[in-house]
Amino acid sequence: MLDRDRLVACLPKCELHIHIEGSLEPEMVFALARRNAIRLPWDSVEALRRAYAFGSLQDFLDVYYVGMSVLVTEQDFYDLAFAYLKRAHADNVVHVEMFFDPQGHTSRGIAFDTVVNGLSRACTEARETLGIRASLIMCFLRHLDEDDAQRTLDAALAHRDRIVGVGLDSSEKGNPPEKFSRVFARARDAGFALFAHAGEEGPPAYVWQALDVLGVARVDHGNRALEDAVLVSRLARDRVPLTVCPLSNLRLRVVDDLTHHPLRHMMEKDLVVTVNSDDPAYFGGYVNDNFTAVARARDKKLKPGEYQGGVSTVSNLGM
Ligand code: HPA
Ligand code: ZN
16 A cells, blocks of 8 residues: 555544435445345346446436435434445544435435434444444435425424534536525524535536525535636635535546546635545545545646655645
8 A cells, every 4th residue: 555545544534525325335225125125227236336337417316316215214224324434434534424315215205204213323323333423414405396395304303403404415407506595594593504515517606606595604516616716715715615526526527537626726726625425335435535536646647756745635624
């Protein structure tokens, strides 16, 4: 192992952008499908892996929602989250804020309580047995309407002590943050921290709306903010963190090559950036893989003799 990779492995890290349903490895998809007698459109783990050739966010989401259909019981949600937390612990992750998509489950007839009970039990047990701190952020699916999000918030109020925040994910283009202004205002009044995916595929205007209409504390992805110099100054001035996901950006064609990834440029612009895995089972790597992939891409970009050693310094939330 290179010194750099060893350094990445032993650094304590936080993960702030992980969709727990995106940690569902193909082997677990098939094991849970068997356990719950769910029919899948793929006949093997290999066939499912072959479906992981995405041209866009939507291509990924089409597979992601079918994949999560194997999650039925509280035990399924527990097994999923505990497996991820064990894997994150092996990467020396010490703090996780975990997204989940309740509407991806309630729309299939799974009770909201089933989802939250399983996930939160895994977080509690992982804290006790592994020492990793984990909390839950409930995301609204932005391709659905605001009334659906409002009903989801109603269900979450009974679990206010077990859900730290709300977020916004799914198909970005054509679903601007302002579509969810009322439900985010209610979530704020109820005491939830606020987050939103913005600027992954959507324009800088969506990042402005996430900040000024929704009032988010962090922007998930935020890559396209770099197209707007005034927005970059605003993010830097207010120290709004971007949760950047390099391997996700590569797999979803947000960037064509990691040597062109904007992470370094973001840091040069004095933005607060964090490195995260997004949907590690689908995008080819957990958090350490993301750090080493961007560091390796940087080495490739430097000419021979220019190698400076060490991992890029990536600021986090100072926890
Ligand atoms: N973007 C938007 N929605 C998502 C993602 C993502 O990267 N992963 C899971 N849901
Ligand atoms: Zn995401």
